Amino acid sequence: MKSIETLPQVTASHLVKSVDLNHHGTLYAGRMAEWVVETGFMTARSALKCSPSNLVCVRLHGMSFRKSVQCGETLVLKGQVAHVGRSSLSVRVVANLIDADDATPYPTEGYLTFVYVVGGRAAPHGIDVVPPESPEARRWWDHIVNERQR
Ligand SMILES: CC(C)(COP(=O)(O)OP(=O)(O)OC[C@H]1O[C@@H](n2cnc3c(N)ncnc32)[C@H](O)[C@@H]1OP(=O)(O)O)[C@@H](O)C(=O)NCCC(=O)NCCS
Structure with missing residues (x-):
């Protein structure tokens, strides 16, 4: 079994341009959500080392937009x-x-x-990890488990 902390992380940067703005002139939530999903997909793929055709997104949970982002800023996800x-x-x-x-x-x-799929059906992805020990990572793990029960 692996430690979850050893799975690869992915970083992606985006320059906020005028095409990314909403009617307030700040970053559009839909664009931010798109970038979050892309980064999540690349992270999941990198961890599973699978083909894109084997990975689908089944849930977006708990996405918060806490601060507006101005045109010209660079975001690092x-x-x-x-x-x-x-x-x-x-x-x-x-x-x-x-x-x-x-x-x-x-x-x-x-x-x-994300779910690993074969022929359009969920299939075991073959990665086994031990639940994290650090309090911060444990909080994220528990957040996912709690969300699933809803
Ligand atoms: C992915 C899909 C094939 C899974 O269907 P399924 O066979 O009924 O899935 P299961 O109920 O066996 O669940 C498979 C896993 O996904 C998890 N899961 C399923 N729905 C979930 C949800 N809404 N939230 C969180 N986890 C979910 C299950 O807990 C299970 O996890 P585990 O195997 O790690 O224990 C099906 O949901 C699907 O095709 N969804 C559409 C995906 C898509 O098109 N995404 C793009 C969005 S535009």
Whole structure:
């Protein structure tokens, strides 16, 4: 069994351009959601080392937009595996400004669940992990488990 912390993380950067804005002139939530899903997908694929055709997204959960993002900013999205099931894998993605310091809260956080599929049906992905020990990673793991029960 692997430690969840050893699974690969993925980082993706985006420059916020005028095409990405909403009617307030700040980053459109739909665009941010798209970037979060993309980062989550790449993280899940990287962890499973599978073909894109074997991976589908089944859930977006707990996506928060805490701060507006201005045109011209660069966002850095980081994806990290938060939970591993039999055929599913859930990823936590956070987005932060490229020049934010550690004390600045990140504008966006989201969790996504992907399922490994073969012939359009869920199938075991073959990754076994032990639940995380660090309190922070354990909180993310428990968040996914609690969400699934709803
Ligand atoms: C992926 C899919 C084939 C799974 O269907 P299924 O065979 O009924 O799935 P199961 O009930 O066996 O669940 C498979 C796994 O996904 C998890 N899962 C399923 N739905 C979930 C949900 N809404 N939220 C979180 N986890 C979910 C289950 O807990 C299970 O996890 P585990 O194997 O790690 O224990 C089916 O849901 C599907 O095709 N969905 C559409 C995906 C898609 O098109 N995505 C693009 C969105 S536009």
